[in-house]
Amino acid sequence: MKVCIVGASGKLGNYMVQHALERGYEVIGVCRERSVGKLDAFKGRITAMPGATNDPAVIRKAVEGCDGVLTVLVPWGVHQYSSGTAQAVLDFARPGARLIFSCGWHITRDGQDVYSRKFKALVKAVSWLGRLVRAVDVDDQVEACRRVFASGTRWTVVRGSDLEEGESQGLPVWSRHVGDPILESNLTRRVDFALFMVAALENDALIHEAPAIVGCRTPSALACAARPCAPAT
Ligand SMILES: NC(=O)c1ccc[n+]([C@@H]2O[C@H](COP(=O)([O-])OP(=O)(O)OC[C@H]3O[C@@H](n4cnc5c(N)ncnc54)[C@H](OP(=O)(O)O)[C@@H]3O)[C@@H](O)[C@H]2O)c1
Numbered sequence: 001m002k003v004c005i006v007g008a009s010g011k012l013g014n015y016m017v018q019h020a021l022e023r024g025y026e027v028i029g030v031c032r033e034r035s036v037g038k039l040d041a042f043k044g045r046i047t048a049m050p051g052a053t054n055d056p057a058v059i060r061k062a063v064e065g066c067d068g069v070l071t072v073l074v075p076w077g078v079h080q081y082s083s084g085t086a087q088a089v090l091d092f093a094r095p096g097a098r099l100i101f102s103c104g105w106h107i108t109r110d111g112q113d114v115y116s117r118k119f120k121a122l123v124k125a126v127s128w129l130g131r132l133v134r135a136v137d138v139d140d141q142v143e144a145c146r147r148v149f150a151s152g153t154r155w156t157v158v159r160g161s162d163l164e165e166g167e168s169q170g171l172p173v174w175s176r177h178v179g180d181p182i183l184e185s186n187l188t189r190r191v192d193f194a195l196f197m198v199a200a201l202e203n204d205a206l207i208h209e210a211p212a213i214v215g216c217r218t219p220s221a222l223a224c225a226a227r228p229c230a231p232a233t
Helices: 011-022 033-042 056-062 081-092 117-132 138-150 190-200 219-226
Strands: 002-006 026-031 047-050 068-072 098-104 154-160 173-175 212-214
Touching (some): 011 190, 026 033, 068 081, 081 098, 081 138, 098 138, 138 154, 154 190
Parallel strands (some): 026 047, 068 098, 098 154
Antiparallel strands (some): 173 212
């Protein structure tokens, strides 16, 4: 399998490169020119393509012939970086390719997610402050996901909980809606977020799903493994 990782130089991207190489995939990694050095550990094992991830020409070349595209959607800046990146991938990935996108729990597909007051206040504050200092545009990440959901591609949008570093604990568990008891612990190892995304490439049951994930060793995941939890929504 040949896969393209868009945003390969970041923390999540680096872990995805590792998982993809472990599976024997051929890897193309796209990252900003200034960040190519962050991929030095993989020199000779992947093809690095420098460029802005929202540049259609860069993405067109990078995804050519790829069976899967793993995209890190980040809300940085105020120049439609997220939606531009998603659109380029949607436009140029070959028909039938598996497309996996990352985001956080704040993205909702069907409006059925149940958020705590604290979570809603935090997202509101980050959105407001981010726009004020022109560093973060959460609405653009929302727009990026809206376009993915509306596309006719074979997409999966993986919604990450709070993240922590540490050794892998295994494949995270997931649920369709934030607020479901299994997700209560709200914590996933970043290496396992990446594992879930790479594993989704070969899991057709996740096509057209927006799984909200949580670490498989967290208290809420373990409690629901011992005694199945009904979804809250
Ligand atoms: N952090 C969390 O707690 C959390 C929680 C839930 C979900 N998520 C999701 O996880 C994904 C990545 O999260 P992460 O925390 O692990 O971050 P990360 O992997 O470090 O990713 C950051 C990415 O953003 C790029 N980037 C940084 N500054 C940028 C800028 N000004 N303009 C354009 N690109 C820029 C980085 O590229 P360079 O290498 O070129 O800098 C890198 O590809 C995102 O989809 C996020 O929504 C994160």
